[in-house]
Amino acid sequence: MVELTVVGNPGHRRVRFFTAAAVAAGLATPTVLPWRDVLTGAAAPPAGTLVRIDSPGEDAEVDRLLRGAHEPARHGEIVGLAAGHAGLRRALTRLASGGATLLNQPADVATLCDKRRCHALLAAAGVPVPAALPGVTGYAGLRAAMRRAGWTRVFVKPAHGSSASGVLALATHGSRVVATTSVERDGGRLFNSLRVRRYTTETEVAAIVDRLAPDGLHVERWLPKAGLADRVVDVRVVVVAGRPTHAVVRAARVPITNLHLGNARGDLAAARAAVGPTGWAAAMATCERVAACFPGTLHVAVDLMFLPGWTRHAVAEANAFGDLLPGVLDEDGRDSYAAQAHVILAGWRPAVGATREAACVT
Numbered sequence: 001m002v003e004l005t006v007v008g009n010p011g012h013r014r015v016r017f018f019t020a021a022a023v024a025a026g027l028a029t030p031t032v033l034p035w036r037d038v039l040t041g042a043a044a045p046p047a048g049t050l051v052r053i054d055s056p057g058e059d060a061e062v063d064r065l066l067r068g069a070h071e072p073a074r075h076g077e078i079v080g081l082a083a084g085h086a087g088l089r090r091a092l093t094r095l096a097s098g099g100a101t102l103l104n105q106p107a108d109v110a111t112l113c114d115k116r117r118c119h120a121l122l123a124a125a126g127v128p129v130p131a132a133l134p135g136v137t138g139y140a141g142l143r144a145a146m147r148r149a150g151w152t153r154v155f156v157k158p159a160h161g162s163s164a165s166g167v168l169a170l171a172t173h174g175s176r177v178v179a180t181t182s183v184e185r186d187g188g189r190l191f192n193s194l195r196v197r198r199y200t201t202e203t204e205v206a207a208i209v210d211r212l213a214p215d216g217l218h219v220e221r222w223l224p225k226a227g228l229a230d231r232v233v234d235v236r237v238v239v240v241a242g243r244p245t246h247a248v249v250r251a252a253r254v255p256i257t258n259l260h261l262g263n264a265r266g267d268l269a270a271a272r273a274a275v276g277p278t279g280w281a282a283a284m285a286t287c288e289r290v291a292a293c294f295p296g297t298l299h300v301a302v303d304l305m306f307l308p309g310w311t312r313h314a315v316a317e318a319n320a321f322g323d324l325l326p327g328v329l330d331e332d333g334r335d336s337y338a339a340q341a342h343v344i345l346a347g348w349r350p351a352v353g354a355t356r357e358a359a360c361v362t
C-alpha cells in the first residue's frame with residue numbers, strides 16, 4: 001500500500017482532517033512530519049513515500065524558523081514576509097531533494113505563495129485577472145503609478161501575504177484617501193486584526209504602505225464585485241486533480257471577503273442562479289485553467305470574483321493551502337480532504353516535469 005507523509009503542523013485541523021480522510025478512504029495512516037523538524041533539518045520525508053505539503057502557517061516557532069529570526073514575532077505582527085518566503089523556498093527545495101513523490105510541487109507552492117509571480121503566470125496563461133501596477137515600492141510611487149494609469153481605486157497586497165494579512169483596498173480622490181483593511185497599527189508596527197477598519201488620512205495610509213513595501217507589494221486594480229442582498233461576494237473554489245470540486249460563497253459588507261474577518265458564507269445556489277449555467281461553466285473553466293498552471297499539484301484554491309451584473313469574472317488569487325472548507329461537500333458527498341484522498345487512492349500522481357516555473361525554487 002502507498003505510504004503517505006504529511007508535512008504540516010501537528011494537531012492543526014488541516015492535518016487532522018486530511019489524516020482522517022485518508023484513513024476513511026482506505027489509505028495507510030499518514031505519518032506526520034512536523035514543519036519544525038523539517039526546518040531544523042531534524043527530519044525529512046522517507047524516499048518512496050507520497051508527500052503532502054501542508055500549510056506552515058499558524059505556528060509561531062515555524063514562522064520564526066522560516067524567517068531565520070532570533071525571536072518569534074509578536075502575536076499577529078505582519079513582519080518578515082519576504083524572509084519567510086525565502087525560508088519556505090529553501091525548505092521546499094530540501095523536501096524535493098529526498099526521493100519522495102510530492103503531491104504538491106515545490107515550484108508550484110513557491111509561486112502560489114508569491115502574488116506577483118502567480119499573477120504574472122495566470123495572466124500569461126490567459127486567466128482573467130485584474131490588471132496590475134508593477135514596480136510599486138512605496139506610497140509616493142503608488143500614487144504616481146495610479147495617476148499614470150488613471151486609476152483611483154486599487155488593491156495593495158503584500159506579495160507574500162495570505163488571509164488578508166496586510167491587504168488594503170484603497171480608494172482615492174485627489175488627496176482624500178480611504179483604505180479599508182484589517183491592519184492595526186501599534187507604534188510603527190503593523191498587526192493583523194479580526195476587524196476590518198478604515199484609514200482616512202494620507203499620513204496613516206502612507207505609513208502602512210511604506211512599512212509593507214520593503215517586503216514586496218502586488219498592486220491591482222480594484223474590481224467592483226457582484227453582490228447578493230446587501231453584501232458583495234466572491235467564491236472560493238477548490239480544484240482537486242484539475243477538476244473544480246468545492247465552492248463557497250464569501251459574502252461581506254466590506255471589500256475584503258476572507259471569512260475569518262467576520263464575513264459570512266453566502267448562498268451558492270443564489271450565486272449560481274445569478275451567473276447562469278453558461279457563465280458558471282465559463283468560471284469553472286477559468287478555475288481549471290488556473291489549476292492547469294500547476295499540473296504537478298493535487299489541489300489549488302481559487303478566489304473568484306464576479307463583476308456586477310455577473311457576466312464577467314476574474315481571479316483575485318490562487319492559493320496553495322486554501323482547501324480547508326469544513327462541511328463543504330462535492331457532488332459525490334466528499335469534503336475537500338476526502339476528495340483528495342479519493343483521487344490519490346484512484347492513482348493520481350503529479351505530472352512532474354510539467355511544472356511551468358520549475359526555475360523559481362532556488
Ligand SMILES: Nc1ncnc2c1ncn2[C@@H]1O[C@H](COP(=O)(O)OP(=O)(O)O)[C@@H](O)[C@H]1O
Nearest residue numbers: 130162163164165220221222223256257316317
Ligand atoms: N483586485 C481586486 N478587486 C476587488 N477585490 C479584490 C481584489 N483582489 C482581492 N480582492 C478581495 O480581497 C480579498 C483578499 O485578497 P486576496 O488576493 O485573496 O489575498 P489574501 O491572500 O489575503 O486572501 C479577496 O477575498 C477579494 O474578495
Ligand SMILES: [Mg+2]
Nearest residue numbers: 163164303317
Ligand atoms: Mg484570498
